[in-house]
């Protein structure tokens with residue numbers, strides 16, 4: 001098995017995906033985004049998020065003035081594309097979960113995007129982990145605790161790194177403090193893509 005770092009219940013697999021796997025994944029994701037384009041989400045309080053978002057799978061996670069939730073369709077009405085096999089195979093390799101992911105959330109970060117500390121808690125079955133895949137520029141990932149606040153640990157996630165948030169880390173707070181501009185060579189125009197695979201129901 002690949003090298004693994006465990007910290008605060010988070011399992012990090014540095015460089016799990018080699019370059020050609022990452023390139024195939026980007027090709028697949030471009031097709032997904034042709035069918036279901038990135039959109040600009042707003043929080044329930046009306047604050048625009050700095051990431052742009054789309055999804056693949058039976059459900060996509062969305063947020064707008066009506067709240068955080070999973071939806072079977074994109075906000076513009078189209079169906080979400082299927083989760084690419086290249087992405088599903090990462091779940092098979094690291095999730096240790098008998099269920100299949102029902103959502104692959106696609107977050108796109110430009111140079112100034114970040115993601116505040118939050119829990120992933122809109123899913124029904126917390127025995128299934130969330131599996132996160134990083135592509136493109138590096139992002140500074142902050143890992144917290146199941147309760148808000150307390151000590152945190154930070155780590156730069158690089159292209160090809162995979163994180164499993166299961167067990168005690170399943171409901172732990174986490175976020176992205178900043179993106180290291182120009183640190184990756186995978187995406188010709190720069191930026192960072194993060195995929196999170198989740199079982200929803």
Ligand code: SIN
Pocket residue numbers: 107115132134139141157174175176194196
């Ligand atoms: C998320 O928690 O939804 C994103 C994490 C990341 O971008 O690495």
Ligand code: FE2
Pocket residue numbers: 118119120174
């Ligand atoms: Fe999250």
